[in-house]
Amino acid sequence: RIQNETLAPDTFRGKPLCMDQFKALFGSCRVPHEGQDVVCNDPGSRHVVVMRKNVMYYFMALWPDGTLAVSIADLVDILQAIVEDADNLNSDAQQEGNEGEEQKKASSWPKNAPVG
Secondary structure, eight states: OTTTTOSOOOEETTEEOOOGGGGGTSSEEEEOOSSSOEEEEOTTOOEEEEEETTEEEEEEOBOTTSOBSSOHHHHHHHHHHHHHHHHHSOHHHHHHHHOSGGGSOGGGHHHHOOOO
């Protein structure tokens, strides 16, 4: 309902609050650029990314038609599994999760960042 803007707005003292910021909460990421980073949004995003101990995990949260792919109980199970998995990784495995392009110094990211 957030994506198609049919969710009733929250209210404060009986007055509706602006819900426009919710568009940036889902399917969004910050892309580094020289001078100022840019927030990019993909309205077709259907997944959740969780980072635990420098390791990224993702799972599908919505089906292509926009309906929920996980229940609250599923979400609790998934998050518990992520915590357990990350806590059981040895430091070498966690370090492997840190290698690659994303680990360059932040100042060098904008030169290589995709425009979006």
